Amino acid sequence: MSSDELNGLYQQLILDHAKSPHGRVTLEHPTGSSHQLNPTCGDEITLSIQVDADTVAHVGWEGHGCTISQSSASLLSTLIEGREVDDTRLLLEEFRTAMRSRGAIELDEERFEDAIALNGVSRYVARVKCAMLAWVALEHALDGK
């Protein structure tokens, strides 16, 4: 009943992450935090990080939103915990570039692991904002904004 494209967007891994997300915790000693909102649908996320000696030691977020925004936040958490800040920024740029590419650029499997399940999103211009929500919050949290 549902098309290949739709199944490509909503891969099982994405549905699973949305249902049982990683990183939905409150950090005790965040070094940065950001609240982001999608004005069209009212979806919100507050994402906090704890940076210790140039490394993102911990990530925690809370919020509500669609399958894409929730699974993207969850996958982000699994990816960046323990990653160096500089590399986290690189990863963020790679993610943004792929998401904005309208399907032309895929996420690198070595770098993004399970998160390559989000590849399908970039063909859905209206949903890119959903996938980006947590990442934009991460960017601001890193900048201490």
Next chain:
Amino acid sequence: MSSDELNGLYQQLILDHAKSPHGRVTLEHPTGSSHQLNPTCGDEITLSIQVDADTVAHVGWEGHGCTISQSSASLLSTLIEGREVDDTRLLLEEFRTAMRSRGAIELDEERFEDAIALNGVSRYVARVKCAMLAWVALEHALDGK
């Protein structure tokens, strides 16, 4: 070179009245006066009347404008000087009706005499305002506005 319609609009009598207008005088004891303006072209008229015992005894106006507005003011002056106020109001309504009729209603020759030369104006929607300018001033002067 110029069409019958144009000659119908600009009859010799109209050109003559515009060149040597009647009633371009200043009244000593006006009982009513009105200033009117055409916002598109900036044409203006100030028309004054002196009403004695229910009769428009004197008319005087000054202003500047196109051939149609000047000749209409001039013809108005010749027509209403000495006319009863009630009949002047009737004449005004008849004039307005004809001008707004898009050529469907002609001015009554018995009533309007030389002013029937203005008949052509009513087919030129954009010029009706020019012909009406002095008459609207008359209306307000009669109302003491």
Next chain:
Amino acid sequence: MTSTTPTAHTLTPAEIETIRGDFPILGVEVNGHPLVYLDSGATSQKPVAVLDAERNFTVRRNSAVHRGAHTLAAEATEEFEDARETVARFVGADADEIVWTSNATEGLNLLAYALSNASFSPDFASLKLSVGDEIVVTEQEHHANLIPWQQLALRTGATLRFIPVDDDGRLRLDLLDEIVTERARVVAVTHVSNVLGTINPVADIVARAHQVGAIVVLDACQSAPHLPLDLHALDVDFAVFSGHKMLAPTGIGGFYGRRALLNALPPFLTGGSMITTVTMEAAQFLPAPQRFEAGTQRVAQSIALAAAADYLSAIGMDRVAAHGSHVSRRLLDGLATIDGIRVLGAQGERVGLASFDVAGIHAHDVGQFLDDRGIAVRVGHHCAQPLHRRLGLTATTRASGSIYTTDDEIDLFLQAVSDVRGFFGVTS
């Protein structure tokens, strides 16, 4: 005025087929499926007659109106003013009570700014708002009928109050007398909620507002396209509507003002074509409606809006309303049979629109699933965040129909909604 004549018949399937033939966009495919357009509440589609009216004007008569004296300009001015007459008649007003705007939002801002201009000029004392005065809206309002009033309150020091809704989204009329008091100067209310589709009891609100001397502003965005509208009979003081929601192009709308009030308002936008005398120091203004139409107007779009009004009138607004009722009933009946669906809004008179929540599934995901089958619905807060918050939701899915909506389309939509939860693996 606001109710459908009981004798009006809904549109027959054959009539709807004929109507659909007038809307070229209904033939497009989306994701390999014929488009099922159920987002008319956001913006309607446009019939060929409307597109042609606009184009015919442009290729035959386009020129500056109310400024030119040449033949083309005179003809264009005439068509433009005839359009005003047609649209005025369509909403139950006189031509000189209708001001052209870009959309309903601009109309509401026009009024809110004109009132604040009145508040800062001694010439308009009767319309002045200041500390102690109250502006009343409702909890149902679209942001367009809320934020301009918040801003007016900020500019003037007046207080903004609102009529709350109950758990079904119904206006709490039991609180009307308590909220609309002698301090109220403006009461702004929507005729039909764009989230709930329900028709508000405008008469009760008008009666109370006028009793305390407040002016009533009606947001007719969702009623003008779907119900016979008679602004004189409704006795409101101001009203707004958007052309793009009623078969006309984007970029055109109407602002209605009761003649005496409209002429008592100071201008909003200033510039050419709304003045008599201008010096470097000061300007004098024309009477309404020109006073509110600064600059070159949306001439082609006005003429297209008149064509849209004519198109709707030819069908008959009582029949348009009957069809809306039918669409609403089929949507509500169908959704009621699907597990995990919560439809917003009370039962009762509605236009053809339903917003709903699917338990456990975000509206964005519902919308995406429907879109995969070519079904276009709106997801989000529909520019009514306070109402959603009050009903305990952030985002909902909204299906909204128009005269071209068929039973088959509604059934495709209902089938898709009943498949959503299975796809996302949510069971109740």
Next chain:
Amino acid sequence: MTSTTPTAHTLTPAEIETIRGDFPILGVEVNGHPLVYLDSGATSQKPVAVLDAERNFTVRRNSAVHRGAHTLAAEATEEFEDARETVARFVGADADEIVWTSNATEGLNLLAYALSNASFSPDFASLKLSVGDEIVVTEQEHHANLIPWQQLALRTGATLRFIPVDDDGRLRLDLLDEIVTERARVVAVTHVSNVLGTINPVADIVARAHQVGAIVVLDACQSAPHLPLDLHALDVDFAVFSGHKMLAPTGIGGFYGRRALLNALPPFLTGGSMITTVTMEAAQFLPAPQRFEAGTQRVAQSIALAAAADYLSAIGMDRVAAHGSHVSRRLLDGLATIDGIRVLGAQGERVGLASFDVAGIHAHDVGQFLDDRGIAVRVGHHCAQPLHRRLGLTATTRASGSIYTTDDEIDLFLQAVSDVRGFFGVTS
């Protein structure tokens, strides 16, 4: 930026014929004569490519932008934002510096109201205007670039000053430093006068304004259609233009703001699609350009304006400007040979436009005589009463061309003008 490249060739007769084929209205008859449209300064005619762009969008993709998530809405949003990009590039700006408006008048009001909103809110102190501050305009301005500033002065207590013109209508730049002082906060000036057709020395004014810390507002209504325009290079802070004067439909225009300043301005119109969070009490606003685009936008018209920009770009704005120069020269040379004609404005660089007085004959009568031969010109004060008053006139006749204006049309016009005085029996 404002000058035509010396190497640009004017359009050839064959090229103009091809262009004319794209404008269906140029085939109509007026009073038994082929239309000679010399009123493009008021509003231009529109090529088929522009009409088709609008219609194609409407019949293939029409739907709500920035609000919908379904396929049609996503595609419409993309086309809409692409249009912004195209128009931005056309005027030498970045996409996020362009706000859609209905026309230039709305753009100027947007800024004047946003500045007065800034003046009443502690959050925008740097943009605040108050008693002692000065707003500077020029004596050449169209009412659209004068009255909004008069009203802003009234609302804030600031003083309105102006740069006068000399007997030829030239800006008195010798007075620039005296008039634009440290008290100046805003300097609003037209790029090209719609009465004189002359191009103003914007660079000098910008330099002085920026020296004293004032923001510069450019009215680009009469330059955008006729000259290569590079707003970044001109270094102005804000600018406005109207689509209907540059081959696009009525109802669409652009407002440019330098990025940092635009984002520092409070909103003007408020409502849907320009907010982040809304409660019954208050609203938070999006960054520019969305902050200034409340309500459903003029989507189809924006796309048409982009098509118009593409049409002009394909010809090349340097060649468009060269043609304007040519039209201007032919008009001026021809009028100079006719007795009793006074042409307004200085010699020098001009767009293809000439306003003139015919001794002893009112402009309305001149216009009527020309119209009888199918020649459409503008008569009146052209929304510039102060300039006319300064030049000792109430009304003038204006002939204004565009890319579709031929030498033959100019010659028909000149012949008619030389016959006017004979017809009315006026001899010098």
